[in-house]
Amino acid sequence: MTLEKFDAIYARAAERKGGDEQLESLLSTPLTRSELLSIADDRWLSAFSQKVFQCGISWSVVRNKWPNFEEVFFGFKIEPLLMLSDEHWEQKATDQRIIRHLTKVMSIPANARMIHQASLEYGSFSTMIADWPEGKITDLWLYLKKHGSRLGGNTGAYALRQMGVDTFILSSDVEAYLRNCDVFEGGKTSKRALTAINAAFTTWQQQSGRSLTHISQIIAFSCGDNRL
Incomplete structure (x- = not known):
């Protein structure tokens, strides 16, 4: 070659x-490192969730409904979401204001746990992202695939790009x-x-x-x- x-x-x-x-x-x-560091954990969860729902669905349809998702899922605040039971999540998956897809909805608590764990380890999810070793961006893709839900393939990479990560x-x-x-x-x-x-x-x-x-x-x- x-x-x-x-x-x-x-x-x-x-x-x-x-x-x-x-x-x-x-x-x-x-974005610069300082700009990435200013991103709150809930914005990462919102971005990952949006890209999960856009898989196999018109991106514009999902974007138009996203304010409803923000409302139903508490603005994607990590702590309140982690307190919900499986029964609560099943109820939310039937809410007519959002795109009703149980498997994709269940990716939200899984990715919330990933972000929460990284925040405990690094201080914030943004810190982990901003300090990820230069030249190893595909390792970050693999991290999202391994520790998150439905973030394999191009989904995680597209979410990172949307958030301003250099990828x-x-x-x-x-x-x-x-x-x-x-x-x-x-x-x-x-x-x-x-x-x-x-x-x-x-x-x-x-x-x-x-x-x-x-x-x-x-x-x-x-x-x-x-x-x-």
């Missing part, structure tokens, strides 16, 4: 999007590019594949000095059907 230089990827993306200035305007910038996303365009370049083969969520993918992004980061977020977006813009 010969990894394509990031300058070549950038040039192709810029050509497809109408120039450097237009491409740069499309990129989203991750790449294995979208269909990015995945297709990486496969075409023989960065990995087989399942994209295997430890071997994630290690190879992480190494490729680390190389591009060293070449460009850019965030993982920017690199991921630029790769997506450099291929697929998303021309100007």
